[in-house]
Amino acid sequence: MSSIHAIEFVIANAPNIRVVPSSVIPEEYRQYVHDFASPYFLKSSKVDILLHRYETSMINVIFFVKEKTIVETQVKRAFHVCSCMLQGTAEVFVKDIGKVIFYQGQFSLLEVKPDKLLLYFEPGTYEWHGINFSIKQINDLAGVSPMMNKWMAIADGVKSMVVSKHAGVIQEGLGGRFRELKKMNVLDKLKSTWTQNKIFEVLILIVTYFEGEQSPDTENNDFMLFAGIKSYIDQNLDIPHTIGELAHMYNISESRIKKGFSRYYQIPISKYLVKQRMETAERLIRESELSLNKIAYMLGYGYPANFTREYKKYHGKLPGATR
Numbered sequence: 001m002s003s004i005h006a007i008e009f010v011i012a013n014a015p016n017i018r019v020v021p022s023s024v025i026p027e028e029y030r031q032y033v034h035d036f037a038s039p040y041f042l043k044s045s046k047v048d049i050l051l052h053r054y055e056t057s058m059i060n061v062i063f064f065v066k067e068k069t070i071v072e073t074q075v076k077r078a079f080h081v082c083s084c085m086l087q088g089t090a091e092v093f094v095k096d097i098g099k100v101i102f103y104q105g106q107f108s109l110l111e112v113k114p115d116k117l118l119l120y121f122e123p124g125t126y127e128w129h130g131i132n133f134s135i136k137q138i139n140d141l142a143g144v145s146p147m148m149n150k151w152m153a154i155a156d157g158v159k160s161m162v163v164s165k166h167a168g169v170i171q172e173g174l175g176g177r178f179r180e181l182k183k184m185n186v187l188d189k190l191k192s193t194w195t196q197n198k199i200f201e202v203l204i205l206i207v208t209y210f211e212g213e214q215s216p217d218t219e220n221n222d223f224m225l226f227a228g229i230k231s232y233i234d235q236n237l238d239i240p241h242t243i244g245e246l247a248h249m250y251n252i253s254e255s256r257i258k259k260g261f262s263r264y265y266q267i268p269i270s271k272y273l274v275k276q277r278m279e280t281a282e283r284l285i286r287e288s289e290l291s292l293n294k295i296a297y298m299l300g301y302g303y304p305a306n307f308t309r310e311y312k313k314y315h316g317k318l319p320g321a322t323r
Helices: 025-030 135-142 146-154 172-181 188-211 221-235 245-250 254-265 269-287 292-298 302-316
Strands: 002-003 005-009 021-022 040-043 047-054 058-065 069-075 079-087 092-096 100-104 106-112 116-119 126-133
Touching: 002 025, 005 172, 025 047, 040 172, 047 116, 058 254, 069 221, 079 188, 100 106, 100 245, 106 146, 126 172, 135 146, 135 188, 135 245, 146 188, 172 221, 221 245, 221 254, 221 269, 221 292, 269 292, 269 302
Parallel strands: none
Antiparallel strands: 002 005, 005 069, 021 040, 040 047, 047 058, 058 126, 069 116, 079 106, 079 126, 092 100, 092 116
8 A cells, every 4th residue: 555645545456466656757657747746656566656746736646557457545535626537437436426437538526525436447547637626716606606506515514426417528628727737837936826726717617618508418428428539539639549549548349439429420430530630730731830741740640651641532632732
């Protein structure tokens, strides 16, 4: 077992295997080191964990899972948290709530009380980001948001609860705030004030997201799953994902991801992947001075020749003819 910042980790399905701190972060994990706090690294034979935390406001945990693992965490204080799954899809068991699936690219509002949580992982990399709101921030919006009013009513209770009526999709506005918070590019003496203001912006965006939704489809968990997949594709065009890789990330079959995406967006996911890259490529060629090779790499093409071939097939002309 290892603990830091009021959180403990133990491998529940192999309690004899210890999770121990290490001062050396492996080179392959360094891309996951963030600027907002000093990294804390723990390792074991089943899972490695990279953790960052800033005060009581924000925590980021990345699990590098080597084999099927159940990680038990001991939460020692209450959190009024926006739980965001930035990479990977995992099942979490929370007392009083039960088992919840955290899909990549989605967020939920949770009232989490001190207790044990169980996280079920398949091999892969998982990034979870938590933003802890203060009671004052929640109360400041209680007068305009029934959801925040509900949160205030349960905050003093003893049970963990899901506050949001369903999971939300991390869209560009919210995703942008998360990226700003992880970079935290401000003077040290301004960090605390800047962070709290930015976190309040996040809460306002979340309230706007839930209170402003009209479509009955947003009540449908299946729709939210595929909205999350679409949002992830749109924000990560530089990653040349296959359909199989996307299905694995979201813990669903290739058949389901193909059928579901076509059902909700009237286009096969394979064609959508090409469409987004090619239309983005055309815009970048027209509106920027970036080289064609640079644009190709930005859109996930390891070889510019493959980009040129795909572009001509889609647009009917070579990239250079667009510029």
